[in-house]
Amino acid sequence: MEVRDMNTGYLIQLSAKLMKNNLQKRLDEENFTVSQLAVIKDLQMQQESGAPLERFTAVSIAERLDMDKPTVSGIINRLVEKGFVEKLSHPTDKRAQVIALTNESVVILPKLEQVSNETIEASLKGFSDIEKDKLNSYLIRLISNLRGD
Incomplete structure (x- = not known):
């Protein structure tokens, strides 16, 4: 079966898988995983937006990244071992820990x-700026539909 004959769902799944695999190959050189990058990038965005402490827990990170909490907890533990994040006591919730970026x-x-940007650029080679904008718009709408927004 040729790619042009595949249905939309399969094309989306295949392109996401290929992009993730390509990014992982590039991140291997930095001793990082795609999931680890997603977690620290998420924390950075929360930090830059001045988000409240509740947004820095493993549960919150898992929800935003559409991952389960045990998986995110494992990723956080590996990032702690590598020295990229630290776990701090939550000041008001004794059950929770605040996850913070390190220097x-x-x-x-x-x-x-x-x-990551090089991976995206390589995957969008030959796309015009208008096509890139349209693709982003379509993907945002797709995500919104699937989330029930």
């Missing part, structure tokens, strides 16, 4: 973002 993650994030 090491702030230093490596620009390199990881460069790797």
